[in-house]
Amino acid sequence: MKETLxxxxxxxxGVLSMGKILAYAGVxxxxxxxxxxxxxxxxxxxxxNVTVILSDKPISSPIAHEFDSAIILxxxxxxxxxxxxxxxxxxxxxxxxxTHHPTRTDIEIYTMDATEESARRNMARMFNxxxxxxxxAVRPVVKPESVVEGLRLSLPERAQSLIPANEKALQxxxxxxxx
Amino acid sequence: MQEVKLIKxxxxxxxxxxxxxxxxxxxxxxxxxxxxxETLMELRPWxxxxxxxxQAESEVASINMVYGGAACGKRVxxxxxxxxxxxxxxxxxxxxxxxxxxxxxxxxxGGPGLGTIQPSQADYFQAVKGCxxxxxxxxxxxxxxxxxxxDFVFDGFDLAFKYRVPVMMLSDGIIGQMMEKVVMSRSRAxxxxxxxxxxxxxxxxxxxxxxxxxxxxxxLELDSQIMEQRNLALQARYExxxxxxxxxxxxxxxxxxxxxxxxxxxxxxxxxxxxxxxxEGLKVGLLRPxxxxxxxxxxxxxxxxxxxxxxxxxxxxxxxxxxxxxxVDGRVPVIHFGRMGGMIYSPDEILKALKEQSNG
Numbered sequence: 186m187k188e189t190l191x192x193x194x195x196x197x198x199g200v201l202s203m204g205k206i207l208a209y210a211g212v213x214x215x216x217x218x219x220x221x222x223x224x225x226x227x228x229x230x231x232x233x234n235v236t237v238i239l240s241d242k243p244i245s246s247p248i249a250h251e252f253d254s255a256i257i258l259x260x261x262x263x264x265x266x267x268x269x270x271x272x273x274x275x276x277x278x279x280x281x282x283x284t285h286h287p288t289r290t291d292i293e294i295y296t297m298d299a300t301e302e303s304a305r306r307n308m309a310r311m312f313n314x315x316x317x318x319x320x321x322a323v324r325p326v327v328k329p330e331s332v333v334e335g336l337r338l339s340l341p342e343r344a345q346s347l348i349p350a351n352e353k354a355l356q357x358x359x360x361x362x363x364x
Numbered sequence: 365m366q367e368v369k370l371i372k373x374x375x376x377x378x379x380x381x382x383x384x385x386x387x388x389x390x391x392x393x394x395x396x397x398x399x400x401x402e403t404l405m406e407l408r409p410w411x412x413x414x415x416x417x418x419q420a421e422s423e424v425a426s427i428n429m430v431y432g433g434a435a436c437g438k439r440v441x442x443x444x445x446x447x448x449x450x451x452x453x454x455x456x457x458x459x460x461x462x463x464x465x466x467x468x469x470x471x472x473x474g475g476p477g478l479g480t481i482q483p484s485q486a487d488y489f490q491a492v493k494g495c496x497x498x499x500x501x502x503x504x505x506x507x508x509x510x511x512x513x514x515d516f517v518f519d520g521f522d523l524a525f526k527y528r529v530p531v532m533m534l535s536d537g538i539i540g541q542m543m544e545k546v547v548m549s550r551s552r553a554x555x556x557x558x559x560x561x562x563x564x565x566x567x568x569x570x571x572x573x574x575x576x577x578x579x580x581x582x583x584l585e586l587d588s589q590i591m592e593q594r595n596l597a598l599q600a601r602y603e604x605x606x607x608x609x610x611x612x613x614x615x616x617x618x619x620x621x622x623x624x625x626x627x628x629x630x631x632x633x634x635x636x637x638x639x640x641x642x643x644e645g646l647k648v649g650l651l652r653p654x655x656x657x658x659x660x661x662x663x664x665x666x667x668x669x670x671x672x673x674x675x676x677x678x679x680x681x682x683x684x685x686x687x688x689x690x691x692v693d694g695r696v697p698v699i700h701f702g703r704m705g706g707m708i709y710s711p712d713e714i715l716k717a718l719k720e721q722s723n724g
Binding site: 219225 | 481482538541544545629633635637639708709711712713
């Protein structure tokens, strides 16, 4: 098993944290993992992306030129990464702010209205776990209980009380994703 | 049970410092290495091991605090990123001149000047050929994984004290910022004052007994004849290091017709390029220098008798390639492939560069 995933969007959307939760879940299941961030100097705004690799063998390069899966959360990232999904791979995107939808026919494309849904439910801070839930529904690379353990390991102490709400967001994401 | 942590390279340096019995860390924040200082401040080792962690007012102050700590026979270190290391250059030369052991970590970013906060390997020359003024060398270790960023803190201190030289860990923004699993198997206590006195009484400022003259840790010597003797002694020690401490790793090298040479993060990307090449039936191998000084020149010279050509992949305009060319000595072609300014190549780009060479 080897999954090479890129999560790409704006700084502040929780892109890096989403990758981190998945990476921790991978560790819980005994996978080799790498988490490789790329972002600008801004705390919010600007583009941010993270490459997460889960593998049952040692990982050579943490840098990839093509991805098994891509989670795209803004137009700039769509422009950059749609072409880099492997044929037969998965592209998941939030329709919010997307003006040019993906056109490839050789990959599986899913959408999620997670920005809208998380705002409507007053859980904008759990936007990223909602998206992660959607991703795991179509790419079950780790078990749900490992993700909860991943949350426990990656969230700072002050945010541990939010784990049940995040679990709900994961479930909601799984319901939200559609082809 | 083994303790395994998922952490960033920079966090691994901080944990490595605490667990390797480091006595003092003196630093100043700069992206992409700020997590070293941040992690140390968060872990508060002064409450557990007694290790001092201090944010100095500048890089110049940090390196001189390192000088002071090292002169007392303590295990001391600093870390920074490219522009900050340039500021430390004078102090590093003084440390080398005064024969003081210490560890300096450089998590490289793109230059020149303030450059960019994105990863780069453009400080190879600075680390290996110079940095400060005068005839000196540092032992330079190039980690290619988060695990090595942890382990090389231990190795760095050991080598620094074995030869009484500054040791540099030359990392970059890729290895410093990425998270991987680290096995935290190695751990040791700080030296006691008594242990330091026993080990370093011949040179460190550990208190003067009646039985010997005072120890002075200085790089200054105005008598040229004595200064030349000090230089000769340093050079003899460097020869000793070259003989004993060369380290490198090889992947798929036995039947390789083409050899990629890459260090640090580039070696990780290049090792995937080797897998891609082998999948296409191309006989490609990888040599990864682990010590950039001393350099594995002898092994490269040997491989020049076997290979049809070398490709040197490094995130700069062509620096280590000069040392490969010296070792290969014109026997086979050596080409360079690089990106600059914070841009990173992918494994397939390295393979493409290699194919262009082998066809041309």
